[in-house]
Amino acid sequence: MRRFLDRLYLASGAVGAAFIAFICIVMIAQSILREFGVRTGAANDVVAWSCAAASFFAMAHAFKHGDFVRVTLLLEKMSPPVRRVMEIICLAIAALSVGYLAFWANKFTYDSWRFHEVAQGLLPIPIWIPQASFALGSILLLVAVVDELVIVIRGATPTYVAAVEERHAKGDFSSDV
Amino acid sequence: QTKWDLPAAYPATNFHTENLVQFASDVDKASGGKLKITVHANASLFKANEIKRAVQGGQAPIGEVLLVNFENENPIYGADGIPFLATGYGDAKKLAAAQKPVLDKLLGAQGMKLLYTVAWPPQGIYTNKELNNVGDMKGLKWRAYSPATAKIAELVGAVPVTIQAAELSQALATGVVNSYMSSGSTGYDSKTYESIKMWYDTQAWLPKNAVIVNTAAFNALDKPTQDAVLKAAADAETRGWKLSEEKNQWYVNALQEKGMKIMKPSPQLMADLKKVGAVMLTEWEAKAGPDGTAVITNFRK
Amino acid sequence: MDILLVGGLLLLIMMVLLSGGVWIAMTLAICGWVGQAFFTTTATGNNLFSSFWESNASWELAALPLFIWMGEILFRSKLSEEMFEGLRPWLNKVPGRLMHTTILGCGIFGSVSGSSAATCATISKVALPELLKRGYSEKITLGSLATAGTLGILIPPSITMVVYAVAADASIIRIFLAGFLPGFLLMALFSGYIIWWSLRNPDQVPPADPPTTFMEKIRLSGNLIPCAALIIFIVWVLIAGYATATECAAYGVAGSLGLAWWSKSLTWKTFCEGLMGTTRTSCMIMFILAGASFLTKTMAFTGIPRELAQWVDAMHLSPYMLITVLTVVYLILGTALDGISMIVLTSAVVLPMIQKAGFDLIWFGIFIVLLVEIAEVTPPVGFNLFVLQNMTGKDSNTIARAALPFFGCLVLCIVLITVFPQIVTILPDVVMGKDK
Ligand code: NA
Ligand code: NA
Numbered sequence: 001m002r003r004f005l006d007r008l009y010l011a012s013g014a015v016g017a018a019f020i021a022f023i024c025i026v027m028i029a030q031s032i033l034r035e036f037g038v039r040t041g042a043a044n045d046v047v048a049w050s051c052a053a054a055s056f057f058a059m060a061h062a063f064k065h066g067d068f069v070r071v072t073l074l075l076e077k078m079s080p081p082v083r084r085v086m087e088i089i090c091l092a093i094a095a096l097s098v099g100y101l102a103f104w105a106n107k108f109t110y111d112s113w114r115f116h117e118v119a120q121g122l123l124p125i126p127i128w129i130p131q132a133s134f135a136l137g138s139i140l141l142l143v144a145v146v147d148e149l150v151i152v153i154r155g156a157t158p159t160y161v162a163a164v165e166e167r168h169a170k171g172d173f174s175s176d177v
Numbered sequence: 178q179t180k181w182d183l184p185a186a187y188p189a190t191n192f193h194t195e196n197l198v199q200f201a202s203d204v205d206k207a208s209g210g211k212l213k214i215t216v217h218a219n220a221s222l223f224k225a226n227e228i229k230r231a232v233q234g235g236q237a238p239i240g241e242v243l244l245v246n247f248e249n250e251n252p253i254y255g256a257d258g259i260p261f262l263a264t265g266y267g268d269a270k271k272l273a274a275a276q277k278p279v280l281d282k283l284l285g286a287q288g289m290k291l292l293y294t295v296a297w298p299p300q301g302i303y304t305n306k307e308l309n310n311v312g313d314m315k316g317l318k319w320r321a322y323s324p325a326t327a328k329i330a331e332l333v334g335a336v337p338v339t340i341q342a343a344e345l346s347q348a349l350a351t352g353v354v355n356s357y358m359s360s361g362s363t364g365y366d367s368k369t370y371e372s373i374k375m376w377y378d379t380q381a382w383l384p385k386n387a388v389i390v391n392t393a394a395f396n397a398l399d400k401p402t403q404d405a406v407l408k409a410a411a412d413a414e415t416r417g418w419k420l421s422e423e424k425n426q427w428y429v430n431a432l433q434e435k436g437m438k439i440m441k442p443s444p445q446l447m448a449d450l451k452k453v454g455a456v457m458l459t460e461w462e463a464k465a466g467p468d469g470t471a472v473i474t475n476f477r478k
Numbered sequence: 479m480d481i482l483l484v485g486g487l488l489l490l491i492m493m494v495l496l497s498g499g500v501w502i503a504m505t506l507a508i509c510g511w512v513g514q515a516f517f518t519t520t521a522t523g524n525n526l527f528s529s530f531w532e533s534n535a536s537w538e539l540a541a542l543p544l545f546i547w548m549g550e551i552l553f554r555s556k557l558s559e560e561m562f563e564g565l566r567p568w569l570n571k572v573p574g575r576l577m578h579t580t581i582l583g584c585g586i587f588g589s590v591s592g593s594s595a596a597t598c599a600t601i602s603k604v605a606l607p608e609l610l611k612r613g614y615s616e617k618i619t620l621g622s623l624a625t626a627g628t629l630g631i632l633i634p635p636s637i638t639m640v641v642y643a644v645a646a647d648a649s650i651i652r653i654f655l656a657g658f659l660p661g662f663l664l665m666a667l668f669s670g671y672i673i674w675w676s677l678r679n680p681d682q683v684p685p686a687d688p689p690t691t692f693m694e695k696i697r698l699s700g701n702l703i704p705c706a707a708l709i710i711f712i713v714w715v716l717i718a719g720y721a722t723a724t725e726c727a728a729y730g731v732a733g734s735l736g737l738a739w740w741s742k743s744l745t746w747k748t749f750c751e752g753l754m755g756t757t758r759t760s761c762m763i764m765f766i767l768a769g770a771s772f773l774t775k776t777m778a779f780t781g782i783p784r785e786l787a788q789w790v791d792a793m794h795l796s797p798y799m800l801i802t803v804l805t806v807v808y809l810i811l812g813t814a815l816d817g818i819s820m821i822v823l824t825s826a827v828v829l830p831m832i833q834k835a836g837f838d839l840i841w842f843g844i845f846i847v848l849l850v851e852i853a854e855v856t857p858p859v860g861f862n863l864f865v866l867q868n869m870t871g872k873d874s875n876t877i878a879r880a881a882l883p884f885f886g887c888l889v890l891c892i893v894l895i896t897v898f899p900q901i902v903t904i905l906p907d908v909v910m911g912k913d914k
Binding site (some may be wrong): 215220223235236368 | 519520521524525528531532537538647649650651716717718719720721722723724775778779781910911
């Protein structure tokens, strides 16, 4: 189970990464092709949807990896038992709010499908197809948050804390803006 | 007291928005302060493409949309975007009247109600190349921002380039695009005159903004307030169309002052363009079905 | 309930959640939810979807991951080593000598990278050991590296500017253009301080490297070619009309990949690491933007910013006074928050006020970027401090103290652009015409 989940998060991150590479390729292809008079009208819509997909798919991975920013000033001053309780409260709040997010992401996308909503602009595909990246990505994030909540309740250090400590110990600040 | 938020996509200084603000204040007065409408201009509440769905889903009780934006969903929304079907304000008004019953039906089925429509100024062609006939448009780098403008490019042999409104000035300056079709107001607002010297006043079509209201929200008002809204909407429509014509003239003059040559298209160019329009009309009718045919028949009556 | 009271309640909830360690994006969204669910009649759940979807499915925002990726690739390349070699021979005669490599290096690297921490880390990696080995003052070196690293977000491209432009709905290119002159001004101030300090403390500046011949200088300058080539390539693609400004970011990635490949620092492993890092960073930023966008909707529906702007208006603060108050607020926020969060947290409320007071949104963008730069070097939370703490093992408070004189330069720069706003607005106005 642990291995499956970790692979799931990594895979979802990789899907997000693939979308970023895809954005880069589409943009360059678009600018070259238009020099040759090829019609590339839909490219802008595809880029916008890829941008969303890149972000939504990567949420679970980025959360686990400790990239989601938070203020840890107070947490770091607490004694380990108090800190653990606070982490549990934070994760419970996160699980609730991400659960709400996932519910509405899926409901809205489902409504788009039910109402046969079509994308405006130059690529008239059903809009639920790009929106599905949000629906799926938010469920993945919910899984990651609940998973983390279980880990901390069982008494272990949160994965996102360990990941950041390990990274900074190696001198890697590349993920801080 | 009821409060309505009205999302709109255009800047506060645009005449459509100014008209909306007047509409809101009319409603406030006529309802005796029972209905307060706050206008959120410049897509600050919802982006242009999201406003219709927001009104439909009860996120906003009322909103202003550009009808042609929704032609992918149903071709009826795009009736006023068919080039050279209705040129000039007189025709545009006739088309609006012909389109209204079908729009009412369509929006009604989605839980919305049409309050009023106001046309944008007519669309012309911005270019640096002299155009005597459609053949001269071959190879132009043509900004395509909607299915219709992309289709025109295809039919006249221009290269359609998609550029977002935010990047238009810069794309014109560096030559990523060298022509596009829009109203005098767009050309003025995006400072097109800095890189393009001619505007062919083709009066190709007059797209309309529509103010739509969520039926449930409307029905929740008491009868006098509903009447106040309808009365203010009727006034806003009359005022808006007049404003649009005045603004059109103002923008054309302003463009000329900035050094833009306002060109009257040659008969040959117009004849060629009308052929393009005819092709697109046939395609549109095939897609739009009996409702579409009804709109055209009513318009031509 | 009074609208401003609602605002106060939301602020309180936000502070409790933030200090308790709840993730920033979630905190923003939760505050947005409370405001909408209890104080408006709109469809809250649907709005949550719309905010997330609108803010992330955005073609303008697509430049963000690309700029981040560009920096990630260059961070893993040999660009900084080459730059140090190329700059070294020219600075022998200037008072302060090689200490200026920190400023120039950060300035040049900042013009290809969009991040402050990455700029600081990249230049420090090379300059720090070289300077300490030669006996330059550790204090000045650390201080200038920590602060000059922040040039990464002032000199375009800049991730912070992209985020601000999205939040303020302003033109990204205008803000990029506006960053150049303040960037150069800041570099001049930094270098000016180094010169002044070296003239006063000649004994603490080590002797010059052995003089190099002119031909040798030219040969060493060849090391600057890759970086210059990359910048020229991007500008050429833009000016020649091959690409729009957003597409330029994609060419920047392509160019950086080419550069890394040419200098043999591109492997499949570094490629994947860079791309995954990019994905996480941009996801983090876009997640915050989405949460902020939901809160912004709440602000629009409740009308809090409007009330607040009127309230501030009623106090008849002079524009300078308003800017002073905001500076203090941002300095305080900046001690504990990162720049991106600072911008998105405040934009919904502060931007209407700023516009009402008659300030230009582009100018305010540069003003905020400068304050974010300060935030990067103020303890307890400042990423550039962390970067250097990590590289040197020095305590971050020591580094912050070393950065203090340069911090003064930043404040001076803010004063200068406030008194002479033309420093910011002239370049975008000349290139793109005056904004209406
Ligand atoms: Na930069
Ligand atoms: Na700080």
